[in-house]
Amino acid sequence: MIRKSFFGLSKPRLEYTLLTGELSEPQSIPPPETATLLIEAPYDTKDAAGVKPGDAVKRGQKLTLSETGEASVIASVSGSVLSVAPHIGDFGRIFTAVTIGVNGTEEIDERFAEQSKLPALDTALDYLVSVPGAPLLKKFKAPEVPIDTIVIYGGDTDLLVTTNQFVIKSRLDEVKAGIVFLKQITGVEKIIIAVPGEIIQGYGHIGAEVKRVAAEYPAALPPMIMKDVLKRVVPAGQAPEDLGVTFITAEAVASIGMAFNTGTYPVSKLITVVNKAGGCKLVTAVIGTPIGNVLSALGITLADRDRLIIGGPMTGSAIYSEDFPVTPDTGAIMVQDKDDIPYVSDYPCINCGDCIRICPVAIPVNMLVRFLEAGHYEDAADQYDLYSCIECGLCSFVCVSKIPIFQYIRLAKFELGRTRAAEAAND
């Protein structure tokens, strides 16, 4: 963990980990006995067309919850469905968890191989939404603002995580192929690769513009890349997509490239695992592998009151069970010993101004947090720039009073989103 230096005059610098020198192959986690796949849709037990316990599935087979097939997931293993159950994610997002018992036959569904001969957006939407890296291909289907730029980020948004950096350094051919297919299926010509670090080299003829991203956190968060690399500021409350720009991870592009090139469905997810001592290790695991399997393969044991985090130290989310599966967007798994967990407090803001000095988007955090603590979300949004927040978590990181500012901000946005949606529905 990064600790305050003796001299506190300058603000802390948090640097992304840069992979240098010889890259060692990631450790491969043995295939699991059961794999759990998440579909973001409520589970309707009455729908007969949906996947049911007892169904036999092949690897690469599309599993749907209903006849229309909108909510679907691609089986990453072959075997038979053991259970289908509801699952609640962060902020009340509703999922259905499909657990498959692996039978070891390695049967492969051939439908994608046939369809992939003619790369098209619909095929990609059908099959490639849940490849490792989780490309948000839905954004290309009838967007409000036409997407004209795709930014491929060859680094990771959070500290310590090196998943996408490893992909862009070691799987450049697949990324290159992915870019070709991406252009083909989306029709977007302008593709930018943003890479962290000092030197940009070895990316010639990749078919995209290569730009450098600063190595200091939070330069790799999409709104910061928009502002510093593309020189286009995202207005408060809007997403890069509203300006016609979308972000995609290098791993997703590599997965798309591999899928269309070989006709096989990629199931192996690259993950950065951060152990209790802060050491990082890259591993590959089949999507759906319980996180507990990954940890035990690395010899990491967890005890009561430890913390298990999906994602990095600044923006990840803590989970309550080792049974959670590896999902297509699990970039990192981090564990913290109970003695290393910094606690939050209910102390009031003492107005020291540390948050003001570190905020990358100049939000008056000291005022904002007073309104958020009191639950005055509308005022916070109107007067104190709640929606300018890019959710980097630096204010909570430096807060002397240890106020969970980041949590307040996320909660305020969530609550405002709910009330505004309800108001819109009433009109």
Added chain:
Amino acid sequence: MTNRKKFIVSHAPFWHYGSNITERSYHTMLAALPAVLMGIFYYGTPAIAVAALSVSSAIGWELAINKVTKQTITIGDGNAALIGLLFAMLVPAPMPWWAVLTGTFIAVVIGKHIFGGIGGNVFNPVVLAVAILAISWKYLLDFDAALVNYDTGFMMAAPLVKLKAFGVNAINNFSYVNLLFGRQAGGIGSGFGLGLIAGGIYLILRGFIRWEISLSFLAGVFVMASIFYMVDPTRFADPFFHLLTGYTLIGAFFLATEDSASPVNFIPMLIYGAAGGIVTVLIRNIGVYTDGVLYAILVINLIQPLVDKIRPQAVGKVV
């Protein structure tokens, strides 16, 4: 389900920089210690008594108000102790015990907790307490009267009083070196200029106070005093005299920088500090009070919410 491990689930970020309020309070007290020790060296046992009573009674009042209002006990954060220590530094060594108790009561209860506790106070609690005492019992903070029985071996006349009463010629025999080493009549911890400067630099380097406020406060004093001095050197003292006497240094490094009552944005901090320095010299040179630091700080505490509205526009702000 019963043998499932129970993990701690909380919101990101999962790291913290490690700063905390207790550390801030104790290190501010540490930075103030050289000046206090020099005061004890000059004024002896009564200074120890006042400092000890002041710190302990401030903690006592804090504990009492915590109990009365049924809030969490907050004496552990060191803020009450800091208030007590700063109060002791501002008052003369022979301060009667009841005045110390009253002063810390005003500081902790009226100055801080009435406004909602730490972070909620509009005024610096210590400054408010000393200002109220100075108005209510004038003789308590009259350094000449309070220290009349002392023989410390140096000029036992408060420099600013002398300046006010007898004019510029009367202050010729105060040398800067004597003033820097605290050989001047004043509060227990407000005279030792070198110690206060060293403590201030320590706090600035550690990031516990904001250098913009301290430096602009001193610059405000210096520039304003220079203007007066240039206009009429026979009536007004030179700027260095103003920097080294009274509460100027303790005000710049320990009082004006109090977190809750001072601004946090860059330009407001400069305005706030400079305004404090300017008002200080105005009160000293053309006002009726001998020292203006306390009142100047109360005034800038008042304008703080207003000046802190001058801030950079948030990125992506939609007007």
